[in-house]
Amino acid sequence: MEVLRPRTLDEALALRAEHPEARPIQGGTDVLVELTFGHSRPDALLDLSEVAELRGVTQEDGALRLGAGLTYTEAMRAPLATRLPALAEASRTVGSPQIRNRGTIGGNLGTGSPAGDALPPLLAERAEVELASVSGTRTLPLEDFLLGVKRTALAGDELVTAVRIMPSGGAQTFAKVGPRNAMVIAICSLAVVVDTTEGEVRAAFGSAAVTAKRVTVPLADAAELPDLIAEAAAPIDDVRATAEYRRHALRVLATRTLERCVRS
Amino acid sequence: MKVSLTVNGERLEGDAWGGESLLTFLRDTLELPGSKNACEQGECGSCSVLFDGTLVCSCLVLAAQADGHAVVTVEGLAREEALHPVQQAFVDAGAVQCGFCTPGLVVATAALLERVPEHVLTVIDEAYFQYVEDPSFPDAIEEAAKRGRNVLALRTFSKIFGLAGLRIGYGVGPAGVVSAMRKVQRAFDVTTPAQEAALASLDDDAELERRRAVNRDAMAALEAVLREHGFDPISPAVGNFLFVDVGEDAAALDQRLLRRGVIVRPMGSFGAPSALRITAGTPEEIAFLAEQLDAVLVPEAGRIPVS
Numbered sequence: 001m002e003v004l005r006p007r008t009l010d011e012a013l014a015l016r017a018e019h020p021e022a023r024p025i026q027g028g029t030d031v032l033v034e035l036t037f038g039h040s041r042p043d044a045l046l047d048l049s050e051v052a053e054l055r056g057v058t059q060e061d062g063a064l065r066l067g068a069g070l071t072y073t074e075a076m077r078a079p080l081a082t083r084l085p086a087l088a089e090a091s092r093t094v095g096s097p098q099i100r101n102r103g104t105i106g107g108n109l110g111t112g113s114p115a116g117d118a119l120p121p122l123l124a125e126r127a128e129v130e131l132a133s134v135s136g137t138r139t140l141p142l143e144d145f146l147l148g149v150k151r152t153a154l155a156g157d158e159l160v161t162a163v164r165i166m167p168s169g170g171a172q173t174f175a176k177v178g179p180r181n182a183m184v185i186a187i188c189s190l191a192v193v194v195d196t197t198e199g200e201v202r203a204a205f206g207s208a209a210v211t212a213k214r215v216t217v218p219l220a221d222a223a224e225l226p227d228l229i230a231e232a233a234a235p236i237d238d239v240r241a242t243a244e245y246r247r248h249a250l251r252v253l254a255t256r257t258l259e260r261c262v263r264s
Numbered sequence: 265m266k267v268s269l270t271v272n273g274e275r276l277e278g279d280a281w282g283g284e285s286l287l288t289f290l291r292d293t294l295e296l297p298g299s300k301n302a303c304e305q306g307e308c309g310s311c312s313v314l315f316d317g318t319l320v321c322s323c324l325v326l327a328a329q330a331d332g333h334a335v336v337t338v339e340g341l342a343r344e345e346a347l348h349p350v351q352q353a354f355v356d357a358g359a360v361q362c363g364f365c366t367p368g369l370v371v372a373t374a375a376l377l378e379r380v381p382e383h384v385l386t387v388i389d390e391a392y393f394q395y396v397e398d399p400s401f402p403d404a405i406e407e408a409a410k411r412g413r414n415v416l417a418l419r420t421f422s423k424i425f426g427l428a429g430l431r432i433g434y435g436v437g438p439a440g441v442v443s444a445m446r447k448v449q450r451a452f453d454v455t456t457p458a459q460e461a462a463l464a465s466l467d468d469d470a471e472l473e474r475r476r477a478v479n480r481d482a483m484a485a486l487e488a489v490l491r492e493h494g495f496d497p498i499s500p501a502v503g504n505f506l507f508v509d510v511g512e513d514a515a516a517l518d519q520r521l522l523r524r525g526v527i528v529r530p531m532g533s534f535g536a537p538s539a540l541r542i543t544a545g546t547p548e549e550i551a552f553l554a555e556q557l558d559a560v561l562v563p564e565a566g567r568i569p570v571s
Contacts, residue, residue: 001281001282001283002282003265003282003326003328005328005331025326025329027324028324028325028326028329029306029324031326032285032306032323032324032325032326033304033305033306033324035283035285036283036285036304036305036323037304037305041283044282045282045283045326045328047326047328047329049329095306096306096309096321097319097372097375098306098309098312098319098320098321098324098372099306099321099324101318101319101320102320102321102324102325183307
């Protein structure tokens, strides 16, 4: 197995075009488990951890651009955490300090798991995904990027380079259900943003459909949110929980998170 | 592929296969078996190392990603013959369960403590220290201040010594901190009689032992009274008061007791609105508390106070 180690984004995109079969790897918290347990054995790995352009956060006209290499630890820190509090809260629930130091937002998008903890807060803030290839850059609304269980709109020659967000400034929070607080994959999760500028409440849930999904209601109808989320969810029975439990728990989380946001 | 990196300050090189983790590379190729291989999926932390100073699970880092970087493993924490303070503390405290994950715990703890910057002074308030009878109870003067840690240990004469009215206590800490405090000491100086009384108290071991014995009996009596009234105070406690959860309405119960001449402390300001702190008093005071609790609590409902 070859490991390609580009130092610049141009190099990375060129290698991606030449080796579409190479598995991109950033922090490695998903990919190493796959490799070690033999779930996948790609011919090559495209290591993005030395590409400086993928790191850091920049701001333009109030919009934030989070580099795909942004770690959960970085997302938990001010000042970013004060602009995107629900993302910071979600990041705090990811794994352990060791995992949060390595795992990245870009990796969460690339893996595209319906349980990805960063996805509900990003959806609730209407994030766009920036995708680059040797032939150019495009942006997609996150909901159009997520296609199914670990299936995304990423083309064979593309890399996730960033996430773009115009922070709403609205009260927001994130909640997650699991067997315990630390080190768990979400049984279900929910991010809520009360956007008074747009006059609406946006919520996004994880682990309760083939992808994380967003539900939007006018501010005046916020009380209907728990029911609307439960209707929008299409959960399954699996080793972690039953579909019925997930739908129930989402309703509870919706009521709870909404109350938290409205009170604050 | 060749991987060349710095491990515990030493430049090392070895061959890794493409999908190999840093963990197996460290253990099998570089022959550093201190990082343990347990879950291999980032769950257990037994393989924790510092990667460019950041705590990571080495099982989740590609060996190839470590090329050109610096890694510190558990083998690199000690300085020659001297164990790292965290290792020594684990040895002193016998801080192992089965022991397999201990290397990871040591590395993770060392990394955590690194995040308390050296210039930050840790203040440890040991106001109730002389009530403690367990010889293994941590002693901040012996275990931190005397070992040169950036810790200020505070003691008072207001508690077991009974000199609260004289407003006197002492602290033990680094010389630099104490000399900085001396510069502003004048405004807070204590009187000569207070100093004399404090010094005399320090020498009276027999009286201190008598007071400890009195407190021991009073704490047992107070706990018994609280349990008789259906409460479950947090015990064993090592000071001269008990913390007890009384239900949702500790402030209301406090007011009812106060009207009957019993002073306790509601713990709302400590974030425990349903709890009281009750000091162990004299046998008469404890008997009085028992009587007043009988009066303010509905017997059959147990903990529900009546107005």
